[in-house]
Amino acid sequence: MLVGTSLKMYFTHARTVEWTRTVAAGLRERSLDGVEPFVIPQFPSIPACLEAARSSGLAVGAQDVATHDAGAFTGEVSAAVLAEIGCRYVEAGHAERRALFGETDDIVAAKADAALRHGLTPIVCVGEPDRGDPARAIDHCLDQIRAALCVADAADRDGEIVIAYEPVWAIGAPEPAGVDHIRAVCSALRDAPPARPRRRRVIYGGSARPGLLPLIADTVDGIFLGRNAHEPSAFEAVLDDAASLG
Numbered sequence: 001m002l003v004g005t006s007l008k009m010y011f012t013h014a015r016t017v018e019w020t021r022t023v024a025a026g027l028r029e030r031s032l033d034g035v036e037p038f039v040i041p042q043f044p045s046i047p048a049c050l051e052a053a054r055s056s057g058l059a060v061g062a063q064d065v066a067t068h069d070a071g072a073f074t075g076e077v078s079a080a081v082l083a084e085i086g087c088r089y090v091e092a093g094h095a096e097r098r099a100l101f102g103e104t105d106d107i108v109a110a111k112a113d114a115a116l117r118h119g120l121t122p123i124v125c126v127g128e129p130d131r132g133d134p135a136r137a138i139d140h141c142l143d144q145i146r147a148a149l150c151v152a153d154a155a156d157r158d159g160e161i162v163i164a165y166e167p168v169w170a171i172g173a174p175e176p177a178g179v180d181h182i183r184a185v186c187s188a189l190r191d192a193p194p195a196r197p198r199r200r201r202v203i204y205g206g207s208a209r210p211g212l213l214p215l216i217a218d219t220v221d222g223i224f225l226g227r228n229a230h231e232p233s234a235f236e237a238v239l240d241d242a243a244s245l246g
């Protein structure tokens with residue numbers, strides 16, 4: 001089970017490192033067999049988080065990645081460098097990047113491919129824009145997944161991918177999507193035959209919180225937290241949820 005959080009742009013650098021130190025220390029104290037935790041801080045905090053997370057099992061990722069590997073791309077951060085410093089994950093196509101920063105399906109596909117080229121695991125974020133029935137959500141997400149992986153598929157790129165199912169209407173909301181909705185969509189995304197065989201895990205995000213994972217555990221491979229992981233104790237409660245699933 002993957003248990004991860006993106007800290008988005010909420011914390012200061014100091015709070016990010018403190019959060020990571022606290023969670024890493026907790027992880028060193030107890031064994032959580034079968035649970036793979038990760039944290040995704042802002043770019044400048046990544047090296048300090050990697051240091052704070054050392055030998056704790058807490059993996060570190062990036063919230064975005066360049067489509068190109070190197071060159072005249074001012075302001076961009078390459079997958080090559082993220083891999084070089086020890087990142088494991090990069091997000092591609094988070095709803096906020098799609099809505100606020102013009103990240104199109106083509107850009108998401110190029111980013112997912114860039115990540116795979118460098119041995120990083122892309123966390124490809126998909127989700128329907130409006131609340132509706134699961135069948136329409138499934139169609140929407142499968143289209144987004146196909147589009148996001150078309151470049152990597154055409155290049156026969158190996159590696160692992162994570163699909164984060166995050167209904168846009170459930171991000172930043174008071175409540176996560178309903179359990180039946182999450183279960184229906186995540187099972188369908190898991191069961192859909194991939195265009196190319198590679199390890200693929202499906203996780204749920206969108207106002208996720210402690211207590212949710214056990215209700216959806218047989219349909220997902222993990223959970224992706226936002227605001228409800230801001231207290232290290234809440235993140236630890238979700239780690240305990242995951243560990244209790246055996």
Ligand SMILES: O=C(CO)COP(=O)(O)O
Nearest residue numbers: 171172206207208226227
């Ligand atoms: O977007 C999310 C994780 O990537 C979810 O954020 P919230 O849990 O704060 O809604």
